[in-house]
Structure formats: structure tokens, C-alpha cells
Amino acid sequence: MRNKRPRRLREKTFIRNLVQETTVHKNDLIQPLFIVHGKEIKKEIDGMPGQYHLSVDQLSGEIKEIKEAGIKAVLLFGLPQYKDAFGSEAYDPRGIVQQGIREVREHFPEMLIMTDVCLCQYTDHGHCGIVENGKVLNDESLELIAQTALTHAQAGADTVAPSDMMDGRVAAIRQKLDLNDFQDVSIMSYSVKYASVFYGPFRQAAGSSPQFGDRRSYQMDPANVQEALREAQLDVEEGADMLMVKPALAYLDVIKTVKDHFPLPLGAYQVSGEYSMIKNAVKGGLLNNDQIMVETLTSIKRAGADMIITYFAKEMARWIDNHR
Template sequence: MTGYNAYPETRLRRLRGTDPLRNLARETRLSPKEFIYPMFVMHGHGVREPIEPMPGCHQVSLDVMSDEAGEAAELGIGGVLLFGLPAEKDPLGTEGYDPEGIVQEAVRTIKRDHPDMLVSTDVCMCEYTDHGHCGVIDNGKIDNDQTLELLARTALTHVQAGADLPAPSAMMDGQVWAIRQALNAEGYDDTPIMGYAAKFASGFYGPFRVAAGSSPQFGDRKSYQMDPANSRMAMREIESDIAEGADIVMVKPAMAYMDVIREARERFNHPLAAYNVSGEYSMVKAAAQQGWIDERPVTTELLTGIKRAGADIIISYFAKDVARWLQE
């Protein structure tokens, strides 16, 4: 054989022989600045409750959360994403949009103690409702438009507390639009929104629902979260969020949806986030604890694959671990 890319003249292994050569030739690089670290915050003091299906993750009170956020800042992680565990739940999830609610207090605490840390907040109702669904129940169904008003109120209280990046995840039609209108009306025109644009009705959310206490008490979420079989619909969802005013769009989960991440990257110019969700995290942790895989290279490979597929931002419970490894 002769010509370009022909052996023996071309030997692609030449660039793989040493660490310095591999580093020079590396096409995709992870950076802590591109990570967002999710946190579960609850009332109380000195609380650091392990989340059984998510080894290494905890439900934490405000004081412990501040320490963890500070650690994330020291590691160079780009931001945190807050989920709240309320003192009480009710049908309308009222603590979610209470100006003195747990997430609002958490935002104020982080901004007081770590003012440069970017704080994103999950804007949904499932953690706060006694029925565990992401919206208002009316005649046994999720009422989309009644829910929009409460999501907008929630996001506004988060931003008033100091949140930098509200992130609506309820998968209600018009949720980004409703939040954009509410923020603009109160003078928060410059506050960006990260839309959970293509959020699938996934079996990978199980450990999260334990962590957030957000399992639905009846039915499921298939009437509002996306069918995992649909990638064309995912593009419509992303396009819709962009039209409604989203500044960042998201694909969730990540591992089983690399094709969706890639297609979104090719079709849209908006910053693209991918959520490396709880089930993905737990599978790696569990297999590593059994000695079946080596956690560090598997985790790094997984997150590199998410970025290689096209994600600009990776939301991951592995963020602190990987940030430490990258410093070595």
C-alpha cells in the first residue's frame, strides 16, 4: 500500500507512546470549570446524611452545605445545582416558592459565604408536593398552565435570593417562557435560564428520587417527561426552549442519550448541558465497590464521552472526584 495513511509509512501509534505525546494529541479535555455539582439541602444543623444508593453523596443542612460549596469552589468547579428537601409537603408544594424556603435560604448562605460561586437552582415541584409530581394536580391530571404560575414564582424567589441560573425541570410546556416573563417583569432581564429542554422519562432517576424524596405517589411522569425512544421530539423540545428564552439547554440523562447530545450540538449554537444522572453515578459506584471495574478510569472515560458527544457543561455527582483527579 502507498499514499496517505498507508502502513508502514504511517504509524498512528507514534502519538500514543508516552504520556506527554498522548496529552499533546488529546482532542477532548475535561475541566472542573465545566462541571456543575448537584447538592441536596435540608433543614437542621450539622446534618450530613448519607444517601444509600448514591455512595459519597449526602443530604446536608445549610451549614454543611456551605462547607461543601466552599470545597467545590476550591476545586475550581464551575457551579453548584441546589435541590431542596422541605420541612413539610402539601398538594401545591408551597415551600418551593416560599421566599424563606430551604433553597432560597441555601442560595443566600452560599452567596454570603462564597460570593463568587455560581449557584443554579432546580425549579420544579416534585420535591415539595405530597403527591410527588412536578405540577399541580387537577382531576387526577397534571395541569400544565396552573403549574406555570407556580414555577415562575419559584424561579423569581430563587433569583431574588441571589441565584445566578434558575433551571426549570418540570417539563411543562411554556415553563421557560413563564419564568422569563416573571424575571423580566421584576427587572431581572440579565438573569439567564438553563432549560431542562430534553428531559426523558428515565429509569436512571431512581437513586435521585430517594435522595430528594420525590417519588410520585401515583402513576408516573410519562405524560410530561419525554419518551426515551424519541430523538426528533427532543430536537423540538430544545428548539421550543430556545424560542421561549432559554440561554442554556440540557439533555438529561446523558449516557443513554449520547446521540441526542450529538444531534443537539450539531443543530443548535446554544451552550449545551448534559446531566450525568444519579442512576449513571450509582451504577459506576456499585460496580467499583464490588471490584468489577476501576472507578477512576471508567468515570473519566464516561465524562469524556459526554463532552466528546458535544456537551459544554456536565452536571455530575462525580464533579468533586474528577476535579481532584485532574489536579494530580
């Protein structure tokens, strides 16, 4: 007689649902958006099906769809009108992200607005800080990064998310925000950001590829996990409110390790390359879109992520409506 039969709990759908250990909820999802200068622009991004470059006047329509799907948070990225060596539009109060923030805040005051804080899209060299003699300068870049975060807060952002990987940027941002009476604006730090090839479609979409060299001198080596703990610890000490691991699918072990060591809310970013690979496999008839979407997002949640930044956010929210 066999009295141990795990299949008993898999036999019927309602039993499987009853004992399911990990569930992705709408509140876990954050939708990234790309904002561009101009008018009446809603142009699908090459290589990222279903994702768009949106002018500010088209942003409300997209946010309305996101809200109706049940998504409560967005992460804004901007493509500048001009670039220079210091990424001036990043911290220009009239910059594209700042315009987008004000648009969302005016029409959707209940939407949680997160913003990417970096210089790479705005610099003519494509690096995340000031460059001198071919070297990305750390300390000299902090003031510009902190000023970018401040202008986002002034425009109405709820959370700023520094992605530059300069040492000390969380402390610099926290100090800048606090000195200007933005103590309530939170910081979600890209604490563990790897020098990954999975960013390719994003860099094409944002025009942020480095014009020389690469970012391995400031983004992390994909081989390292103990370094992830050191990076996260520094951000905790500097005042981060939330941590993030990026990318997600190739770094599920890192997500779990960071979550096991730190009590802060943890985000994970299912990045453009992960999304585009899936979409291309779906297009080729190799994978079922909904099944792979649900499986990958569930794996990220199971690894320990409290929130997931994903280009699937709107699709996943609609799937949840139809299946739960």
C-alpha cells in the same frame, strides 16, 4: 513499507496527551447538592456514596471544599419541611433552597449558583405540577413554577434551571423574571428530559417519587430524538440561555444531535442512576473508579456537552489536579 501507522501517536504518554482531541476541564463541571432543614446534618445518601443531605449550616463547609477543588458552579436541590398539593415551599421565600442560596451567596459570592426549579419534591403527590382528577395540569402549573424561579432569583441565584417539562415554562419564567427586574438571571432549561429509570436514586434522595402513575405524560419517550429537537427549539424561542439533556450516558447521540442543531451552550446531566451504577461496580471490584469516571465524563464532553452536571465533579477536579 507501511507509511501509515496511527500507533506512532499512541506510543508515548506525552504524545497521546499532545494529540488528545477531548479534554474535560474543571470549568466544565457543576456539582449538585441536596439541602435539608435542620442543624448539623451531613448524612450520606443511601445508594449515592459520597453524596450528602446537608443542612444550611453545613453547606458552607461543603462549598469550601468544592471551591478549593476548583469547581466554580453548584446546582442546588431542596428537601422541604412540609408538602402539600401545590408544592408551597417551592416558592416560599423562606424555603429550603432559598435559604441555601442566601447562605452560599453570603459566604461565597464568586460561586455560580444554579437552582433546580420544579415542584415534585414539594408536592404531596410527587408530580411536577398541579394535579386535578389524576391529571397533571400544564398551564395552571406555570405560574407556580415561574414564582419558584422568581424567589430563587430574589434570594441570589445566578441561573434557574426548570426541570418540570411543562410546555411554556421557559417563557413564563422569562416573563416573570423580566417583569421583576431580574433580566440578568439566566435560564438553563432541562429542554430534553427523558422519562428515565436512571433517576431512581435521586428520587429516593429527594423524596420526589410520584405517588400515583408516572411522568411519561410530560417527560420524553426514551425512543425519540426528533422530539428532542422540537423541545429544544421551543425553549430557544421562549428565551432559554442554555439547554440541557438528561440523562447523559444513555443519550450521547441526543447530546450530539442537539449540539449540532443549536448554537446555545449545552449542558448534560450525568444522573444519579448512572453515578450509583458506577459506584456499585467500583465497590464490587469490577471497575476502577478514576478510570471509569474519566472515561464517562470524557464521552459526555466528546458528544458535545459544554458543561456537565455530575456527582463526580469534586472527584474529577481533584483527579485533574493530580494528572495534568
